[in-house]
Amino acid sequence: MADNVVVETRALSKVYRDFWGRQKVRALKALDLEIYRGEVFGLLGPNGSGKTTTIKLLLGLLFPTDGEALVLGKPATDVEKNERIGYLPEESYLYRFLNAEETLDFYGRLFDIPPEVRRERIDKLIKQVKLDAARKRQLREYSKGMTRRIGLAQALINEPDLILLDEPTSGLDPIGTREMKDWILELRDQGKTVVMCSHLLADVQDVCDRIAILHQGELKELGRVEDLLKVEDVTQVSARGLSAECQNEIRDVIARHNGELLSMDNPTTTLEELFLSIVRDSEARPGRRVVREEEATPPENSGESTEPPSTAS
Amino acid sequence: MIQEEPLLPFKTWLLEWDADRWGAFWHFLLVMVVLAMLSLVIGLIIGTILHGPVKAGERAYRVVANAFRELFHISPRRIWAIARVAMQEALRRRVLVAVAVFVLLLLFAGWFLKTDREPAKLYFSFVLTATSFLGLFIALLLSVFSLPNDFKTKTIYTVVTKPVRAGDIILGRILGFTLVGSLLLLVMGGASYLFVSRALTHTHTVAAQKELPERTSRSDGHSHKLEVRDDGQIIAMYEHGHEHSVEKRGDRYMVSPPEGMIRARVPLYGELKFLNRQGVEVEKGVSVGKEWGYRSFIEGGTQAAAVWTFDGINEDTLIDEGEDGRYLPIEIVVRVFRTWKADINTPVQGIIQLKRPGSDLKTEPEFFFADDNTIDLKYFPESLTDTNNQPVDLLEDLVSEDGQLEVVVQCLDRAQYFGFARGDCYIHLRDASPFWNFVKAYISIWVQMVVVIAIAVTGSTVLSGPIAMLFTVSFILLGFQRDFLMGVATDKVEGGGPIEALVRIPTHMNLISDFKDQHFGIKLMRLVDDGLQALMQVLASVLPDFGNLSTADYVAYGFDIPWNQVLQQLFLGGAYVIGLAIVGYFLLRNREVAK
Numbered sequence: 001m002a003d004n005v006v007v008e009t010r011a012l013s014k015v016y017r018d019f020w021g022r023q024k025v026r027a028l029k030a031l032d033l034e035i036y037r038g039e040v041f042g043l044l045g046p047n048g049s050g051k052t053t054t055i056k057l058l059l060g061l062l063f064p065t066d067g068e069a070l071v072l073g074k075p076a077t078d079v080e081k082n083e084r085i086g087y088l089p090e091e092s093y094l095y096r097f098l099n100a101e102e103t104l105d106f107y108g109r110l111f112d113i114p115p116e117v118r119r120e121r122i123d124k125l126i127k128q129v130k131l132d133a134a135r136k137r138q139l140r141e142y143s144k145g146m147t148r149r150i151g152l153a154q155a156l157i158n159e160p161d162l163i164l165l166d167e168p169t170s171g172l173d174p175i176g177t178r179e180m181k182d183w184i185l186e187l188r189d190q191g192k193t194v195v196m197c198s199h200l201l202a203d204v205q206d207v208c209d210r211i212a213i214l215h216q217g218e219l220k221e222l223g224r225v226e227d228l229l230k231v232e233d234v235t236q237v238s239a240r241g242l243s244a245e246c247q248n249e250i251r252d253v254i255a256r257h258n259g260e261l262l263s264m265d266n267p268t269t270t271l272e273e274l275f276l277s278i279v280r281d282s283e284a285r286p287g288r289r290v291v292r293e294e295e296a297t298p299p300e301n302s303g304e305s306t307e308p309p310s311t312a313s
Numbered sequence: 314m315i316q317e318e319p320l321l322p323f324k325t326w327l328l329e330w331d332a333d334r335w336g337a338f339w340h341f342l343l344v345m346v347v348l349a350m351l352s353l354v355i356g357l358i359i360g361t362i363l364h365g366p367v368k369a370g371e372r373a374y375r376v377v378a379n380a381f382r383e384l385f386h387i388s389p390r391r392i393w394a395i396a397r398v399a400m401q402e403a404l405r406r407r408v409l410v411a412v413a414v415f416v417l418l419l420l421f422a423g424w425f426l427k428t429d430r431e432p433a434k435l436y437f438s439f440v441l442t443a444t445s446f447l448g449l450f451i452a453l454l455l456s457v458f459s460l461p462n463d464f465k466t467k468t469i470y471t472v473v474t475k476p477v478r479a480g481d482i483i484l485g486r487i488l489g490f491t492l493v494g495s496l497l498l499l500v501m502g503g504a505s506y507l508f509v510s511r512a513l514t515h516t517h518t519v520a521a522q523k524e525l526p527e528r529t530s531r532s533d534g535h536s537h538k539l540e541v542r543d544d545g546q547i548i549a550m551y552e553h554g555h556e557h558s559v560e561k562r563g564d565r566y567m568v569s570p571p572e573g574m575i576r577a578r579v580p581l582y583g584e585l586k587f588l589n590r591q592g593v594e595v596e597k598g599v600s601v602g603k604e605w606g607y608r609s610f611i612e613g614g615t616q617a618a619a620v621w622t623f624d625g626i627n628e629d630t631l632i633d634e635g636e637d638g639r640y641l642p643i644e645i646v647v648r649v650f651r652t653w654k655a656d657i658n659t660p661v662q663g664i665i666q667l668k669r670p671g672s673d674l675k676t677e678p679e680f681f682f683a684d685d686n687t688i689d690l691k692y693f694p695e696s697l698t699d700t701n702n703q704p705v706d707l708l709e710d711l712v713s714e715d716g717q718l719e720v721v722v723q724c725l726d727r728a729q730y731f732g733f734a735r736g737d738c739y740i741h742l743r744d745a746s747p748f749w750n751f752v753k754a755y756i757s758i759w760v761q762m763v764v765v766i767a768i769a770v771t772g773s774t775v776l777s778g779p780i781a782m783l784f785t786v787s788f789i790l791l792g793f794q795r796d797f798l799m800g801v802a803t804d805k806v807e808g809g810g811p812i813e814a815l816v817r818i819p820t821h822m823n824l825i826s827d828f829k830d831q832h833f834g835i836k837l838m839r840l841v842d843d844g845l846q847a848l849m850q851v852l853a854s855v856l857p858d859f860g861n862l863s864t865a866d867y868v869a870y871g872f873d874i875p876w877n878q879v880l881q882q883l884f885l886g887g888a889y890v891i892g893l894a895i896v897g898y899f900l901l902r903n904r905e906v907a908k
Binding site for chain 1: 391
């Protein structure tokens with residue numbers, strides 16, 4: 001495994017069974033993923049597509065039915081990997097009878113952080129997530145936005161290398177969403193790896209370097225956000241200081257070649273459209289799935305194009 | 314006080330290596346090893362069915378290797394963090410209400426608990442029973458819902474994704490709830506002690522007359538005979554388990570609070586054997602048809618006798634009464650069984666003698682009237698006379714070289730019986746502090762509480778709250794009935810195993826009558842029962858013997874709880890915590906936290 005691979009899954013599968021061992025749902029089907037150091041990776045999918053299952057498998061909260069997941073070079077079920085991981089769950093699953101300081105202190109102790117360091121970090125984090133005024137209030141009195149913020153703070157208490165965020169912006173107002181996105185970008189700038197899952201497409205588009213789209217437990221799409229959103233049959237020409245004659249000439253040239261000038265703007269579609277088309281496509285032709293991305297490259301070598309989705313199985 | 318099994322010396326209890334009885338430590342090891350092998354085998358079988366033998370082996374190896382690695386990563390700081398949250402959780406759930414309930418109970422208890430006979434016994438058994446049930450109940454409620462609640466609210470997700478070992482979670486929880494429970498017990502204990510000492514205290518008045526009146530006034534349902542000692546000290550004589558001292562101030566008499574009401578006798582027990590009516594030594598006396606075979610009986614007017622052999626009698630055993638010389642204080646409890654009523658107010662008469670073991674040298678019989686089920690004191694002075702009216706010295710002549718002395722008790726009235734058990738006659742060595750005795754009784758309750766917490770925490774690693782509660786409650790109930798369970802399992806209790814009992818009920822078959830025809834059905838029944846009984850035996854051997862863990866009787870009857878017993882209980886509690894924590898670790902570590 002390359003040094004800069006932070007998360008790797010090989011044919012990771014999860015089947016939920018009932019008490020008698022009867023199969024209920026195949027939540028994840030042979031997922032192959034590599035996530036690189038320093039990138040913001042988004043897992044997308046409609047509800048029930050296996051995003052959260054993937055995150056839980058990576059955290060060791062679930063055990064894979066088949067395949068394996070390596071996180072920071074260790075099996076996902078190994079507790080030691082948690083030393084360098086931060087996790088913000090879907091909803092803030094924290095002790096509601098503790099206040100902000102106590103919460104962070106508790107999680108700090110779980111990392112065996114010595115008292116002085118702990119105090120310092122708690123102070124810094126509380127200021128960072130703007131809970132200074134509410135640091136002595138019990139979490140039960142917190143608003144949704146505040147709960148998310150304390151959730152993020154507890155995920156960062158150990159200054160993790162890898163941060164897993166489950167629906168980080170869900171339930172937040174636009175301002176809260178903006179703040180959360182800024183924090184995510186800030187974490188990336190600090191060189192940390194962020195894995196987030198979401199169904200809020202705009203958020204993913206704003207912060208993610210690469211995304212994987214899951215549907216019904218299968219990987220449908222994987223690649224760099226900008227590449228995936230590129231429209232292949234449209235050529236975009238940007239130029240500065242063209243005279244009106246020149247523009248007319250260009251128009252003529254396009255017309256001569258039976259082309260049609262659309263606009264001078266940046267021709268991208270929205271992520272939402274891509275997402276919906278993939279879901280529609282998947283429903284129309286079940287079983288079609290993406291094979292493991294062969295030319296996947298770390299973000300450092302950006303610029304290389306990613307393979308478009310190919311058909312398999 | 315009833316003591317069915319004599320208390321074993323600590324070292325014997327812990328380490329004895331005998332075919333009949335394994336020391337507690339070996340028993341613990343055996344249980345752990347068997348449990349480990351069993352889980353390994355079952356795990357491998359299930360793994361092989363699901364994933365094939367290679368993968369099953371690999372997984373089993375990983376589980377065991379993980380366990381050993383994580384053992385060294387248990388961190389006090391993490392345990393303490395989890396313990397603190399457990400405590401905060403408990404306090405948030407208003408456990409302190411329990412204290413209020415308890416105090417309320419005590420406030421009104423005084424109205425209903427009135428007795429003339431041995432009030433200390435009643436009060437002590439009341440407060441100790443109340444504390445132990447309330448304490449166990451709260452410990453159960455607190456600890457059994459904690460982990461399942463974390464699973465339900467998914468708080469556990471944020472905890473196990475930290476470098477927390479499953480062992481930290483289990484131990485932290487046990488520690489946290491134990492601390493909360495200890496706090497509760499401390500408060501309850503304090504309130505109880507206060508209640509008992511306040512409830513027992515009373516005083517009498519003595520009418521100021523020229524002559525000292527014969528008796529004090531009546532108070533708390535009794536009065537005392539007054540007596541002036543040689544040194545002028547006035548004593549309100551021993552009555553209802555206590556006495557008062559009286560001081561004369563001018564014309565008035567001041568009566569002190571009761572003395573000697575709460576006691577902690579330190580007894581020296583002997584070994585009991587019986588002589589039958591011909592005077593031949595037998596293991597047991599006569600059965601008078603009581604189902605409970607604890608005591609056996611000797612017939613009056615015959616040579617039947619109960620003989621206790623005491624060990625280690627020397628000068629220190631005697632109590633020094635100053636000028637009056639030294640005495641051997643023997644206390645005896647007699648159960649009287651009358652085969653004819655006679656005059657019910659005339660007590661049955663008996664004799665008690667000291668005897669040198671291995672010889673015929675006996676003291677002159679001392680007569681006593683047996684007051685049923687009451688402690689009778691017999692003080693033997695150092696110089697006595699033997700049956701031939703020759704003077705004998707207690708230590709020189711009656712005690713053998715190896716420090717042994719026999720006490721022989723016989724019943725005089727024809728066709729009346731005296732019933733005895735080993736613990737019914739003892740040498741009263743000294744009195745220990747009743748306060749510390751009370752503390753020791755609370756240590757026993759504490760141990761019970763810790764065991765319950767450990768069971769509950771371990772059970773709740775895989776079970777949901779209500780199911781874990783059922784599990785723990787059945788564990789406790791079976792624990793209280795452990796002896797019976799063991800008796801059924803080992804055929805010591807009449808009536809056979811569960812299936813046989815099921816057959817006997819609808820067929821109205823007596824427990825002791827045997828099945829006459831041995832057809833196939835009976836054989837099948839026996840076969841199934843054998844299997845069930847083996848299972849029951851296994852189960853019974855790991856159950857905590859809650860009945861034996863309770864020392865409330867010691868305090869109620871006024872006996873000192875030996876430190877040996879306290880130590881045994883502490884070790885037992887520790888063993889349960891360790892064993893259950895290990896089981897809990899594997900359960901929690903190898904379950905999926907998320908759903």
